Amino acid sequence: MTKFIAKRLGISLVILLLGSALLYILTVNSGDPLQDLRESNSPNRENLIRQRTLNMRLDVPWYLRYFTWLGGASKCLIGACDLGKNIAGQDVTSLVVNAAGSTLRLVVLATVLAIAIGVTLGVVSAVRQYSGFDYATTFMAFVFFSLPVFWAAVLLKNYAAIKFNNWLVDPTFSPVTIVVTALIAAFVLQAAMGGNARRRLITFAASAVVFAGVMFYFDAVTWFRYPSIGLPIYILGVLGAGVLVLSMTSGFDNKRVRNAVALTAVVAIGGYAAVRGLLMESPSTPLLLLCGLAGLVVAFLAGWFLGGFSRKQAVIASFVLALVAAFIAISDLLLSNWSGYLKLQSRPIPTIGSVTPNFTAGYWGHTIDTLTHLLLPTIVLTLVSIASYTRYTRASMLDVLNQDYIRTARSKGISEGKVVTRHALRNSMIPLATIVAFDFAGLIAGAVVTETVFGWQGMGNLFRQGLLQIDPNPVMGFYLVTGTAAVFMNMIADIAYAFLDPRISR
Structure with a gap:
């Protein structure tokens, strides 16, 4: 080597x-x-x-x-x-x-998002081959692949910045908007989940009610001007992420991995509850990095000492949960400071520049300002790049799912979720290692x-x-x-x- x-x-x-x-x-x-x-x-x-x-x-x-x-x-x-x-x-x-910092943080962020979203869509599209979701994903992938960068950028500047800033002055949803949006989101979700007609109908109905309820709540509390996740939602989010991580890795029957993930979740919740006030009042980049590093160390130790014969799976699952918990925590801190940022920037989504000149604010104000400037160009580059990952992942997954060892795994009674995530997905990632490099160079050109x-x-x-x-x-x-x-x-x-x-x- x-x-x-x-x-x-x-x-x-x-x-x-x-x-x-x-x-x-x-x-x-x-x-x-x-x-x-x-x-x-x-x-x-x-x-x-x-x-x-x-x-x-x-x-x-x-x-x-x-x-x-x-x-x-x-x-x-x-x-x-x-x-x-x-x-x-x-x-x-x-x-x-000076210029490299702006470009590389833009390209790296777009690459990470394109990989995460594109691979997920590709996997679901392959599992739901020839379904409505598969056809819709394929169609959108070709649209994004042929999308002119400058045209997409102009559209985003108009609708995601100018019109959104206008709407944010009085962010309300009409009943028709709530119903139509909830039905569309529920239809997409049931198509992705799949199953027989009864399961699809139940998924559609439950999802429509949930989406409509969430939008009604957002409208009632003017959430887009005063957003927050809060500690209770953070706890539910971490626990839900733990369940999802277990279902996609070892399953709930492996007691050692389950204990490692549970310990990571408990420490993440307790640790964030202890330092949330400090991070709100006296934030700093070294402090945030220290908290993140501490979470990863705890995840590694939990997986290493509680994993036993499943040590590798326990470490990976705990690491993934720690990263998700950190992401939810950062999102909560940013959203909690959004209303304060709006007092300084009445039109928060910018259309030009990488920073606001002569902008005076605290730590979270400057962080939000940097992220809002990253938002639109990152979306443009992600949309252009996401098509490649979706198509390559779908093709690679379909090739792997037709292999003999996949049929053998299914014949042994292994659940479909484990077959997809533990056997097929891992081997289908090999061709994508090459695609990432070419796509990164293409993003730089874009x-x-x-x-x-x-x-x-x-x-x-x-x-x-x-x-x-x-x-x-x-x-x-x-x-x-x-x-x-x-x-x-x-x-x-x-x-x-x-x-x-x-x-x-x-």
Whole structure:
């Protein structure tokens, strides 16, 4: 395995080197960086041309400029990057550092959401093959796959930001809206759950009543202006997540895994109840990370010491529950501070920029402001990416579900839930290891358009400005970050594939 990893690392470095040379050649030959000055009527035009020539080293052959850039970029290995200056004389390294944070947090979040949603839809679609849900999922996957990024971004800006902000002034639901929304949501849920006609009818009726009741409650208490989960709902959420995790892993008959998950749930509930007040009054990122780390440590210890012969399953189940409990806790804290944020931002869903300039607020106010700026561009990139995961997961699951060992598992009386989650799903994930890497690179390319529409000062803007000004240094800074990230993801995918299938590393 070590030899395989070293080989992949060497190939990745060669690809980065060749790609950087090709991109530099294409950039410097794409136009004249002095064209705007040559057409200028300024009396000191010749002096401006001379200064820009010296600043961009245009009197030096392109290959010498490339090797100078390569030498500065290689210093990144020791933490001393020198990416030169742009056409305006600004330090490109500083520009890249500021822009990379915006782009990578956008792309990484979109990737995680696309994987979670796409894989889930793909699994359910495969299990409910040729059902109405399967046809609807397939149709929507093709729609999202062919969706123009700029068009989806404009629609979201209009409906999910402008019109939503208008509605949020007086967030009420009409009786017709409640009934229609509840019926549609119940219809989708019963299609996903499947079963015979009687089971579908019961699911539809119960779901419609629940959805209508929830919407009526939201309307009555003006929940969208004063939202909160609260400790009682948090407790129910953690317990429900524990039941779901057990049903999808070992089942309820395995006492050791059940005890580990139960202990994790009890500690999560007790721990959050103890620190919730502190996190509301005196929050900080280190404190949140410490609480999250403590929850994961407890989950590991519970699974390790209570798992017995099922130690691996117990650790995984406990870890998943700890992550879900942390997510619910963060959601509760954010929602509890939403009303305070609305007092500072009457139109909370922004349509442009990655942060609100000169925004003064506390810790949770700044956190909510950052997340609301992430919301729309993340949705755009997720919708574009989700189709690939849905289709590949469905195809892979169908292939695995038709294997002999799956039929053997069913013939032994193993429940369908365990067959799908413990046997089929795990093996169907192997092809997706490669898809993640390609999709990550595609999301980076899509982020260029998305950042332009939403006015983000990220890597896409840096790349676009560099191309327009025939300035290679910002373009190469974009390549250094995004190209390295894409190649790194491909290398991780190769290594993950080798771990999942040992034959690959031979």
